[in-house]
Amino acid sequence: ERPLADVDPEIAAVLDDELGRQRQTLEMIASENFVPRAVLECQGSVLTNKYAEGYPGKRYYGGCEFVDRSEQLAIDRAKGLFGGDHVNVQPHSGAQANAAVYHALLEPGDRIMGLRLDHGGHLTHGMRLNVSGRLYDVAPYGVQEETGLIDMSEVARIAREARPRMIVAGWSAYPRQLDFARFREIADEVGALLMVDMAHFAGLVAAGLHPNPVPHADVVTTTIHKTLGGPRGGMIICRERHARTVDTAVFPGQQGGPLEHAIAGKAVALRLAASTEFRERQQRTIAGARAIAAALLHARGDGVGVWSGGTDVHLVVADLRDSALDGRQAEDRLHEIGITANRNAVPFDPRPPMVSSGVRIGTAALATRGLQERDFAELGAVVRGALGSDFDERREELRERCASIAARYPLYATLAATAAA
């Protein structure tokens, strides 16, 4: 029972360095969050030792009486939060959840419609190299050039023409809410299934601050680790008639033994997501994103815009198509001053994807850290400063302002470093 620092000092050093990085920098990658200590405890627990192929009460291994309990709690809590007839909490990731749904409900060669990757969609919604793009025939939809928004009449037009077997609604970088009722109508009109991937905005839905797709969709998939703030992993919520095929597609279709330590962490996150503290945090998340969008638009010049002119969710995409600065340079500048964010294509981006003309800035992790709306407004001004033409003169000042915010909001204050030294 030697501690990690003894057994493997190299890996212990990685853990320590990463904890230091998370504490000292400002995390604004829109898909990230900080899990509570209770979730870390589950993840680092003895549940990782257990094989539990099958589902609660119907396992292929003995000794599952306790993991049955935590998995059932996760399922029941998810139903309590989101509704839905049936829940599967076993997908190892969001990508696995999506692949399992396709496997369950489609045949290779079937046509699917998803939001284009370069318009904010996800790899698993039909990207060429992803299994979704390799196995299925993809008829993508995009956003309008003038507004940056998904135009539902265009979605309807493509659906009528393409007659897809499934329409996928959901995004990784889109700053607005989707019209789930209209997606449902279109799916019904063309005889398609509707899948909503709420990975990014699930936390906002849980808090009642975003429309819930569950009543509209045949199947809803999500990750647990973005706005929902739990351990890395996926989940599927579906109507009763798809329950068996979805379960079979996850296990044994795609996966073997479920990660019961992660599932216990999912149960904890789903419990916390029903709390008033969680709702308040999601309110700060959205208010923070709006404050950042406002700050980016406040200072004119330098060719800095905001995709769709603002946000309704936890992220803002700075639009640098008119700026001399590209997405990669912007990401590097933010890194230099202590902000972690990622470059991202914007719709109709003239630059190649590895460079791109956007930066995606999310507020979920920092809201978890405790930042208030006024802190996000200041951060917006700092980000705007980093994108400006006088960055070189301002670098030090901007770096100090980030360091001071990080110092005001300690992260994992009671968590010990692992290294003995």
Ligand code: PLP
């Ligand atoms: N779906 C959406 C909309 C996402 O944004 C992501 C991750 O970024 C995923 C699915 C995939 O999740 P994972 O990285 O857990 O496979």
